[in-house]
Amino acid sequence: MSRRTLAGGLAMAAALPLTALPAVAEQASVRFPSAKFPLGTGQVPTKKAIAVTQGIDLYDVKAGTSTDGYTVTVLMPSGRDYGKQATAEARAAEVEAAGETPSVQKVIRPSVADAPSQTVYMVRVGLWSLKDKKKAEKTADTLKDAGLKVKVDYLGDDGLKTTGPWDVKVVMIDAKTFRGSYVASLGTSVAKRETVSSMAKARHALVGVNGGFFNIHTAKALRGEPVGASVVGGKLLSEAVPGRTAVVLKGRTARITELETAVTATSQDGQRTEVNGVNRAAATDELVLYTEEYGAKTPTGGTDAVLDANGKVVALRESGAAVAAGTRVLHGNGLAAEWLFEHVFQDWTVRVDTKVVDLRTDRALKLTPDLNVISGGVGLVRNGKVKITAKRDGHDSMNMILRRHPRTLLGVTGNGSLILATIDGRKPGETVGANFHEAAQFMRWLGAKQAINLDGGGSTAMVVGKKVVNHPSDGAERAVGDALLVLPK
Known part of the structure; x- marks a missing residue:
């Protein structure tokens, strides 16, 4: 049987000139690196810098040349x-x-x-x-x-040797001079998907990027649901996948860690049970909590206990109705419905306790109004070293680890400055994207001591002001589950 090997003759790309940066960027505690681009043939990239506001700079970066076919x-x-x-x-x-x-x-x-x-x-x-x-x-x-x-x-x-090219947008937020804050947004509801532009506009954000992965394997009307922990304004709106990487936002600080969550319901008669999920479709025998942010009806075929803000049971009903403002609903089917029948009655009180634990410190997070959490896709960098936790974070396939895709990346520097980056991809001859190892190398090059991969592919989007500054691979901005927003205060 005859065989031939695919040719790998990759031309050495010529170094590109360096665009001068404003003096304000040079004085910042987080700086764009002057070293050669870490991917491809190691050339100096072109970059243009724009001062978005005090403490925030946007960089438009180009590197590499097209030699792949x-x-x-x-x-x-x-x-x-x-x-x-x-x-x-x-x-x-x-x-x-x-x-x-x-x-x-x-x-x-x-x-x-x-x-x-x-x-x-x-x-x-x-x-x-x-x-x-x-x-x-x-x-x-x-x-x-x-x-x-x-x-x-x-x-x-492929994810194998390439000369690029790469089209990258980087936002650097200086911890010393930025005076705004970071928040998570699920848009108008958990169930509904929205564009980053829409969520950024609603909050008058300076910068926005798409957040974590959302559930494409549930009913179409529910596909805005985050896959993993989501906290918005101190309220748990989606439970964690235990041990997966997330970014914790509080005020103007960002921290990457691993989380687990626990939600329990305790009836007035003292009986206590686990709540299996928050704002998602319920499996057989599960008890699921739905909040007013859900934006969809509870599942049919079960029982709902409607609670007011104080935990008082204001209604017991057949499931399949909306969650009214100011209420929460405990929905059960199968064995969980039986627990509701036996331990939850009209005008009784049911206490719902929510706990979010930081697994790096083994401490519970205080669910204050300034706390927000976005579930990342894959851990990339920990304590300045490449540490790709693809299996733990549910993405250890050949396609995710090796092949190149558009990427949305988040990193934190040693002094707490925040780095947000998008690497466009799936545009032959224009930009090739990155695989996990390249994404980790890129974030270390930018100065990140901790870094994660957020959702990518067609979801990758960066909004600065009112404009999408990258080039989404779908040809237009995709509606996504959640977003990280940078607010002016």
Whole structure:
């Protein structure tokens, strides 16, 4: 069986001139680095700086050049674009039978802090320049006609060696001179998705970026629900996935840590039970708390206990109704409904206790009005060193760790300054995005001692003033679950 290796001749990109920065930026306690760009061929990037307000600077950064082209990737029987060596060899034989010349490519997904490296094999056909995508598509059509499932791949997305280019926006917020505050926003409700622009406009924010991942595997009307902890103005609006990375915002401070939450309900008769979730769809036998911020009806097929602000049971009803302003609802089905029948009665009091624990300090957070929490996607940097917790944070796949995507990143410097960055991607020839390791390297280069990856892909958006300053990969700003907003006071 004939084989050929995909060419990897990557041209060395010429260094780009450095744009002079305003003197105010040079005097700040958080500064844009003068060192070479940490990705690609290590050239000096171009950058333009704009002073947004006292203590906040926006940087428009460009680096790298386009040398990647296209190939055709043959999918494995599993539907993935990679598999074991024997499976890849068998697929390659089918490609040869179809009259094309395949290449079996060994790919090593690098290890992360909580998951070992992984070796897989891909089958690819052909190599074309950026301008010859149609030729790649023609070969793909030939293979499809032979009964093979294939896709046209831009090699810059692979996560392997590349020269870029990269299109990056960075906001640096100086802890010494900034006088505003940081908050989380879920928009008008938990269930509804909104754009960062909409949420930023409503709060007159100076800067906004998309927040954490939201649940795309629930009912369509509920897909604004954050996957992980969400606290807005001191109120827990979504429970944590225990141990996952989050950013805790209080006033003008930001801190990255891991969280767990506990919610309990205690009836007037002294009986106590766990509340399984907050503002999300209920599974069988679960007790779920719904707050007035939910923005959707409680699930049907169960029992609702409606509580006023003091915990008094003002109504017991069949489920499937909205949560009125000034109330909370304990919804139960199955065994949880039975607990409500046995221990919750009209005009009784039910105490709902909420606890959010910082796992790095083993202390509960005080749920004061200035406390906000956004659940991150993946921890990237801890104490100045790369520490990618992809498995713990639910993203240890080949696609998430190795392949490049648009990224929204958050970092905190040694003196508490905040760094927000978006790396645009999925635009062949214009910007390639970043994988987890590149994202971690990039944030360390910017000066972050702690850093996390927020939601990315088509969700990546940065708003400064009233303008989206990056270029979302969907072609337009996507509605998302939550946002981090920088307020003027």
